[in-house]
Amino acid sequence: MKRFIPAFLPFVTASLFYTSPVFAKVDYQLTIAQGEHHLGNVSAEFPSGSEQLVVKLPSWRTGRYELLDMANGIRLFSAQDESGKALNWQKIDSNSWQISTTPNQKVKISYQVYANELGMRSRHIDDSHAFIDASGFFMYSEAYRDQKVTVDLNVPTDWRSVSGMENGEHKHQFVADNYDILVDSPIETGINKLFKWQVDGRDYELVVWGEGNYDTDKMITDLKKLVKTGSDIWHAYPYKRYVFMVHATSGARGATEHLNSTIIQRQRDSFRERDDYIGFITTASHEFVHTWNVKGYRPQGLTPYNYTDHNYTDLLWVAEGSTSYFDDLLLIRGDIITLKEYFKGLSKNINKHLARPGREIQSASETSFDKWINQGGDHDTNFSTNIYSEGALLSWALDVKLISDSNGKVSYRDVHRTLYKDFALPKGFTSGDVKAILKAVSGNDYTAWWQQNIDSPAMLNFDDMLNTVGLKFDYPKSVSFAASADLNGDYKDGQVFINKVKREGSAWKAGLTTSDIIVAINGQRISEPFDKYLKRFKPGQSIDISYFRRDTLHSTKLLLSEKASSPKVISLVKKPSRKQKALFKAWLGVDYPKSL
Structure with missing residues (x-):
């Protein structure tokens, strides 16, 4: 994956300022001697170049659209030239070190890494293994980002090292053509x-x-x-x-x-x-799809990666959401899951979407751009969408529309096939490019559809989408309905600690909010978990809520809403038409079933 420099002026400027040798390379070494304390020692040798060398550790890692401040685990930084002379250096921001170099001499830096962030999938060391994502371990210089790299691991003798990178001269050495390949090729080393x-x-x-x-x-x-x-x-x-x-x-x-x-x-x-x-x-399927969608082609704003700042795009719903759509699709086409299992998952996604008030507020393009500052929690579900689940449903909606409009001749797969063919890295694609591809593969203009569903909060008609392929979405026959306050809370010792309130739901309209503590209903202490306690009442009934806010007792009236005992599920229509069956097969790649 060679970076494309000329289209990005900052990188052109960098390449003109630095005059790195054509055959220069950067050598990294990681020594793990105190695994039980999550510590590793890194050294890196950079070629000779200008009078100053700036090295950086990335501020985020690919695949997670959030600044992570990974340099907070760096200690004991030092620098010297190839003769062993100590070099002056200073830290110029949270993740950058500026070194005064010796003319015509290589620069060697050393530092310690504290690696105890397994769940971040960026850096982890213990006494049994190390997971090494270069963004959490290996500093880089923009001047030498395109040069070849080697990584040598000094690890316990009974450890095995595996990576997508090519092996070097021994079993714990890996080589790559540039830093971008290194940072996108993690190493798992240990007892495995x-x-x-x-x-x-x-x-x-x-x-x-x-x-x-x-x-x-x-x-x-x-x-x-x-x-x-x-x-x-x-x-x-x-x-x-x-x-x-x-x-x-x-x-x-x-x-x-x-x-x-x-x-x-x-x-x-x-x-x-x-x-x-x-x-x-x-x-596994999701990440496999990413081998093409994101790692083979990706939106402008994500290419080339800027490792030290936000990488903005309004198309993360394609990068992640379309991947989430295709992952289940491939499992059906590969005969790995059953249709019943597929529809169970799709039903769950539709129900989660319908229960998320944020779908009425934020569009897919907006949530894509704002992913870097997404705060999560109650406000997120009430006022935002999700690039994964929302993007998956939008991808499905677009797939069904393409299939229906073309009588099964064109699908959303054709769009991604074209993206891979025409926008393979180092290119990046835009929303305009995707709309142009939609028109090219289908012969139809999807500008109005895009404005209605991507640039505006999508109002998807799932009944129509499912009916197109001979399916329906309804409650099971055994469903019943009970009272609901449209809130989530943790019950403990007769109190309900509210942690989520649905926007415009019963609790919201009654003035309740997160962190309120419900202590009584109709003057009586709550004696069991909240949902179970509400079974004493009926939908449409008004109840008196006593609650603490800021340690002060308050009260309010709440009109109970209705909640189904079971969510809606996807099932077959009774008498599917020949066209519905044909479009079903064009969609999933398998015949329309006789039953689920």
Whole structure:
């Protein structure tokens, strides 16, 4: 992945100012001698160049759109030239060090890293392993960002080191063509399990750190199916070797995509049950899709990566949301999950969307741009959307519309196939480019649809979307309805500690808010969890709420709303038409079923 410099003036200026040798390279070494204390010692040698060298540690890592201040773990920084002479240096901001160099001599820097952020998937060291994302360990200089790099690990003798990067001269050395490849190719080193196989001439590896209730045979069987589905969307594979890294842990959970690898973290006991396993394989599929969508092509604003500041784009809903849509789609097409399981997940996503008041306030383009400052919590759900879930539903809506408008000849897969073909890195694409592709592949202008659903809060008609492919969305026959206050709270010792209030819901209209403590209803102390206690009342009934706010007792009247005992689910229509069946197959790649 070679950075494209001429289109970005700041990088042009940098390249004109620095005159780095054509065949220069940067050498890194990480020594782990105090793993139990989460400490590592890093040294890096940079080529000779100008009178000053500025080195930086990234302020964020790819795949997580949030500044992380990773330099807060750096201590004992020093610099010297190749003759061993100490060089003067000063820290010029939170993550940058400026060094006065010796003419025509290389610069060697050394520092200690405290690595105890496993859940961030940026830096972690203990006595059994190290997970090394370069953004959390290895400083870089903009002057030498395009130069070749080597990484040498000095680790315990019984450790094994695995990365998507190429191996160097020994088993704990890795090489890359530039820093951008290094920073997008994490290393897992330690006591682990390693499995290797081939599919269609490409090499795959699964490395697992930690003990758990996982079944590696099952994982490999399904991963073999998964990696064959890439051709269902794209015309080519961007790698010859791919590594699935798995952490079976206590506490950390999540995953991050990389150039030709992924890191997946799950609770060590959350692999065996079917729902848990689907969670794992869906995550694997999500990160696999990212190999194209984000690592093969991505929006302007994300290319080239600026490692020290926000990288703004209004298309994160495509980068992440479309990936979330395709991950389940590939599992169906690869015969890894059943249609019933697929529709269970889709139903859950629709219900979560409908229960999120923020969908009426913020558009997908706005939430994409604001992801860097998203504060989460109660305000987030009430006034914001989510690039993953909202983006997935919008991608599905666009897919169904394309399929319907073209009688099954065109789909959203054609859009991403074209993005990969015409906007492969180092290019970046814009909203205008996506709209142009939509028109090119379908012959229709989607500008009005885009304005209504992407640049404005989307009002998706799920009934119409599902009916297009012979499905419906309704409550199960066994549903019943109970009273609700439209709030979430933790019950303890007769009190309800409110942590979420639905915008314009019953509690909201009654004036209740987060951090209020409900102590009585109709003058009586609450004797059981709130939802269970409300079963004494009926929807539409008014109740008196006594609550503490700032340690002062207040009261208010609350009109109870209605809540279904079971959420809506997707099911088959009774008599699907031939067209509905055909569009269903064009969508999911499988025949319309006789039952679910």
